[in-house]
Amino acid sequence: MKLLNHSTKYFALLLIVLISIWAVIFYFAMLDEVYDSLDDGLENQKELIIRAVKVDPDLLHDNEFGVNNYTIKRTEIDSHTKLKDSYRDTLMYMQNEDEYEPIRILESIFEQDGNHYKIKLITSMVEEDDQIENLFKYLVGLYLLLILSIVVLNNLVMKKVWKPFYTLIDRLKGFRIEKDDPIKQEPTDIVEFKLLNESVERLTEKSRDSYIAQKEFIENAAHELQTPLAIAINKLELLLEKNELSGLQTQEIGAVLDNLTRLTRLNKSLLLLSKIDNKQYLEEERLNVNTLVDSITNDFADFAEHRDMRINVNSSAAVSCMMNKDLAIIMISNFVKNAILHGETGKTVDICIEEHSVTIKNHGTNSALNSDNLFKRFKKSSADSRSTGLGLAISKAIADKYHLQLQYSFEGQHMFTLIFP
Numbered sequence: 001m002k003l004l005n006h007s008t009k010y011f012a013l014l015l016i017v018l019i020s021i022w023a024v025i026f027y028f029a030m031l032d033e034v035y036d037s038l039d040d041g042l043e044n045q046k047e048l049i050i051r052a053v054k055v056d057p058d059l060l061h062d063n064e065f066g067v068n069n070y071t072i073k074r075t076e077i078d079s080h081t082k083l084k085d086s087y088r089d090t091l092m093y094m095q096n097e098d099e100y101e102p103i104r105i106l107e108s109i110f111e112q113d114g115n116h117y118k119i120k121l122i123t124s125m126v127e128e129d130d131q132i133e134n135l136f137k138y139l140v141g142l143y144l145l146l147i148l149s150i151v152v153l154n155n156l157v158m159k160k161v162w163k164p165f166y167t168l169i170d171r172l173k174g175f176r177i178e179k180d181d182p183i184k185q186e187p188t189d190i191v192e193f194k195l196l197n198e199s200v201e202r203l204t205e206k207s208r209d210s211y212i213a214q215k216e217f218i219e220n221a222a223h224e225l226q227t228p229l230a231i232a233i234n235k236l237e238l239l240l241e242k243n244e245l246s247g248l249q250t251q252e253i254g255a256v257l258d259n260l261t262r263l264t265r266l267n268k269s270l271l272l273l274s275k276i277d278n279k280q281y282l283e284e285e286r287l288n289v290n291t292l293v294d295s296i297t298n299d300f301a302d303f304a305e306h307r308d309m310r311i312n313v314n315s316s317a318a319v320s321c322m323m324n325k326d327l328a329i330i331m332i333s334n335f336v337k338n339a340i341l342h343g344e345t346g347k348t349v350d351i352c353i354e355e356h357s358v359t360i361k362n363h364g365t366n367s368a369l370n371s372d373n374l375f376k377r378f379k380k381s382s383a384d385s386r387s388t389g390l391g392l393a394i395s396k397a398i399a400d401k402y403h404l405q406l407q408y409s410f411e412g413q414h415m416f417t418l419i420f421p
Contacts, residue, residue, distance in 0.1 A: 016143070019139055035087075042123055043106065046119060057112070060112065065092075074115055075116050075117060087104065088105050089125065090105055102127055103122045103123065103124055104122065164186045164188040164193040168183070171183050230264070232260055236253055285324075285325060289321060290315055290353055303340055307343070311340075312348050312350050317356075319356065321404075334392065334394060335418075339360050350362075357417055357420065375392050375396035403421060
């Protein structure tokens with residue numbers, strides 16, 4: 001939910017509470033005003049009738065409500081009784097409505113020629129249920145009008161005020177540390193936005209500088225390591241070719257060569273992982289995975305034959321994806337190489353290409369591998385000293401980069417499945 005809409009939601013909830021409280025207060029205040037106005041009218045009408053009675057005593061015989069909205073009846077009162085007006089509400093049958101309607105009654109006692117008379121005056125009232133219904137309708141209309149006004153205000157005025165913020169959000173959304181320059185400030189007169197822009201600019205500039213420094217360090221370190229390793233391997237190989245060493249010395253030098261070769265592979269693997277983590281492989285293209293698998297299996301055909309194994313490719317669907325071609329080759333090659341290297345001699349490596357997935361199967365150990373550590377760096381699934389423990393970690397890093405699902409299962413065969421989006 002956007003920030004403006006989020007604010008509108010709380011405004012709407014607050015307005016419901018405030019308008020509800022205001023409606024109750026307004027209703028009782030309005031009802032009090034209506035009663036006050038009716039009572040004033042009844043009292044004024046009473047005074048006028050009492051004056052008229054003094055002029056025309058025949059009015060004292062109006063004992064029933066008829067054309068006139070009053071009755072006068074003779075009454076006896078105690079000497080201690082206080083003459084006081086009383087008001088009350090009741091219902092009266094109305095001919096025009098054919099139903100009982102609420103009325104307001106004033107009862108009072110006055111004296112005429114030594115006798116006391118009770119006068120009752122009536123007047124119609126607004127029905128409370130109608131009043132509440134109308135009030136509710138108008139309040140709902142007011143509430144909707146206020147909400148509409150807030151939405152319009154947010155979209156016309158507040159959107160303009162918040163424009164620097166949303167511009168910064170759009171720039172951050174599209175920012176790529178590996179290829180973009182630091183985010184520059186958006187001109188604004190609002191102090192908070194200006195402070196936010198300055199902070200983001202400093203942060204992105206510092207992050208990019210750190211990224212460039214780290215990238216250069218890794219590349220330089222890998223290059224500087226590669227050169228002395230290559231020199232040491234060459235010198236040891238030349239020393240072995242002179243045939244002036246004893247068998248034990250040759251064996252020791254061979255062990256050193258194996259370790260140096262493994263260190264070279266480890267250096268290359270770490271450099272590759274670093275480049276993947278730093279998103280240095282930017283070029284992408286639409287790849288035909290079927291064609292890629294065929295090419296890789298052809299490259300590994302001799303290695304499989306040397307291991308007395310065979311690679312079977314079973315394709316039932318065409319699979320394609322947007323990836324960097326070099327990384328795709330590395331990812332699939334690692335799975336095929338592992339399947340051959342750790343597979344049982346004389347067995348087959350099966351590659352099944354189905355819709356949105358590629359599965360590599362091989363026969364190996366008769367138990368499932370530890371899936372918790374399988375794709376972690378430097379976690380080996382075999383005791384082979386020549387393994388760097390980074391092959392599956394590299395494949396996992398590549399799969400994560402392109403949002404591919406990587407699954408491992410064991411059903412008599414070890415199965416690694418790549419699921420493409």
